Amino acid sequence: MKQLFIDTAHRHLTVACVENGLIVSMVHQEAFKSQSEKVMDAIHQCFTSADWQPRQLQSVILTEGPGSYTGVRIAMTIAKVLASVASIQVFTTTTLQLIAATGKNTFVMLDARSSRVYGGLVDEGQLVQSPAIYTIEQVKQFKEANSHWQFAGDLHLLNEADSQSDIREGILTCIRYARLIEDIDALTPMYLKSGEEYKS
Amino acid sequence: MSDKSLICAIETSCDETAIAFIQDGNKVLSNIVSSQIDTHRAFGGVMPEVASRLHIEQISLVLKDSIEKAGVSMEDVDAIAFTQGPGLIGSLHIGVLASKTLAWYYQKPLVPVHHIAGHIYANAFVTNLKFPLLALVVSGGHTELVYMKEDYDFEILGTTQDDAIGEAYDKVARVLELGYPGGPAIDALAKQGTTQYVLPRVKTEKPLDFSFSGLKSAVLQLVLKEERQGRELNKANLAYAFQEAVLDEVLLKTKKALEMVDVRQVVLAGGVSANSRLRERLIHMMDSYPDIALSIPPLWCTTDNAAMIGAAAAIAFKKGIRADFTTSAKAGLDLEV
């Protein structure tokens, strides 16, 4: 089973070719607001080093968010187009699971600007509750109230060093718990913020 | 190189998700356009983030539909073309990425197209373009006089210093409470109007540039004055006055351009080229230029669509213009290279 993993929902660009539970090739880089220019080259690079042809691809696993409004659409556009022209299965997961990997009771927080985060609790690879938007204050309260939780993601918002996650473990965990999408046309990103919030 | 080509073209620069298959530059095999107009009508205009969200909801449906209607296999396509800009950045991204994905999967060349080039080449569906030509591009986002010495060579002679013509129509339609989009509503209402109101003439620094914001303010001032003096506003007559003033400006600048460049053809382009009064007045004006051909795009190809991008791309493809995987969408892309 030749699988392509893509995450463009946040600051990083993560692309990997995965076969039978093994990461064959991977690109993982800082790509804030430049995922759109970098993603196809990254996919091409992964396929080349895996020695795969595009037509051999069988499934795409992407993060549906939560995340920045533009980034979150990048991986999804690619997946939707591929599924429209070829019999390629699409699965979705979240960036929170990618970052938490197999960690126990891990609250992942990603900068959502205006002193807010996209956050959610992940336990051994599975979301404990639906991701939501929280204020930094709320996260601080979670931290005080739950001493057994770990915190990961954009910890600089709490004036701590950002966590370094095991991205390979994260990818494999995401694939393990990914959700098969039956209707590719109906798939939409997990924005959490309403479109009208961006009124200019 | 022969003129034979099969182009898959994708256009998502504003509020239409559009994919077309164009053969040999002027045969439309399919031209699917999913319009967001009803959603944006509720907001009274296009909201960028909302537009981007609708594009991603439509892209796979439009793609499948367009391939099926065209009755072609993606394998047979010679190139994947896309609107690189100008436009709303979040919206452009969707089309650019969709194109790159197809180009990667089928290992096809990518051809970037400027949105205005698409509008101009919409005329290729009804005429053989004759160079040198002068294009009058009028739309919701653009008002430009473009000189083309030869195929796919663009020189901007004049542009708007403030609002695009379509924007001016939208703003005035809002003042007159005619809803969104404003162009068709004003065009229709003006037909019932006559000369009653006088609006000031426009002044611009450069002879071929346009300006519409003064006109728009003048309309607002006039409405407020009539209200203050307790007179009932005749909306039809004001729509008439506004439309005539806008078209005076557009046609005057076109005439001035014709004094400055020698051309064999004038082509009209852009969404506002659907305006019935503009068509009427331009045809009338061109009667005084018997040696210059006039081309007016077919109504179906005036508003944004991907067929026009495919028509432009067929020429760009032949000229060897290419994009690669790192090519980015450009909200403010220049037409001149």
Ligand SMILES: [Zn+2]
């Ligand atoms: Zn346009």
